[in-house]
Amino acid sequence: MQGLMSKELGGVPVVTKISRQTEQFEVGVGFTHPETDSDCHFLAGICSDCFRPTKNKQNVFTKMAVVKALEKVSDEKFLKKFPCPPTRPARKCIAQEVQCLHVSVFVAGRYNKFSRTLPQTPWVIDGEERMESSVEELIAAPLLSSFRAEGFNFSSSGREDVDVRTLGNGRPFALEPLNPHRTRFNKAEVRQLQETINQSSDKIRVRDLQIVCRDAMGHMKEGEEDKTKSYTALIWTQKAIDKDDITFLEETKELKLAQKTPLRVLHCRPLAVRERVIHTMSTCFLDTHHFHLKLRTQAGTYIKEFVHGDFGRTKPNLCDLLKTETDILELDVDSVDVDWPPSIPE
DSSP states (O other), X not given: OHXXXXXXXXXXXXXXXXXXXXXXXXXXXEEEOGGGTTTTTHHHHHOGGGGOOOTTOSOSOXXXXXXXXXXXXXXXXXXXXXXXXXXXXXXOOEEEEEEEEEOOOEEEEEEEEOOSSOOSSOOEETTEEOSSOOHHHHHHHHHHHHHTOSEEEEEESSOOOXXXXXXXXXXEEEEEEESOSOOOOOHHHHHXXXXXXXXXXXXXXXXEEEEEOGGGHHHHHHHHHHSEEEEEEEEEESSOOOGGGTGGGGGOOSEEEEEEOOGGGTTTSOOOEEEEEEEEEEEEEEETTEEEEEEEEETTOOHHHHHHOTTTTEESOHHHHHTSOEEEEXXXXXXXXXXXXXOOOO
């Protein structure tokens, strides 16, 4: 195959035995051989549990299913059903399709979100997108065009609700263009991509945009549970308060919470009780029913539920601490303390 491909490409050297770390381009050739397609079908009669049909599989005789069946079938049963050695095929296999695929590259950075009506990912309900856009789409559009990619995967270090802003240094993210037709960009071109994203909307801003390797992706997820995050919340209280009523919160350190999965995310998260820690709090009195609360917490803490209690599903909560009904009117993420990707000087 190497010689044939090299000839077709005009003498370009073709090397197939290289490590996955350096490999950039893949050519997949699919073959069919009708004469032997049914060779493994007898296994279904011996091990029916190995070949259960599913709606995602067009053919139940997958490689994994056949291997599983062969592990369960004794040599004696196998030899009764299948000749050994097998009969010699009379026809050659047929090249059915050729796929050329560039392996994925990864674009990393940090984003700020300034809108309280912008979700991180598209809101699709009953097949219809319910919001005008999303952080993911605003970042992806210029990148897909420049990389000439067929699609993308988007991931980030945590996520914020649609009505929450992300300020400070922003939230780390990574975008994987799928089958990109262009992959090499110099620093000036990457900086221009960042400017194009930032000029496309006033709802988001991207910084530290860079192309990274697959191995670097693990650094983003490492800090999701262990690192800290800082927030600023606008709090409403039912009873009238003065400055002295809230100052004690600043003396509360390393407050341990037991948070049962919030009602608002119960449809997409498993029911569990998660232990989280609020490391520090500080307050800024506004008026008799409002104050700003700054929190530095363990990543993964549900801030809204800590404030209003979520019908007692978060213990302790701010209602308990202040001995009055409280609610959260606005929330901002001030920092996500994950040291990735490396900062790039403006």
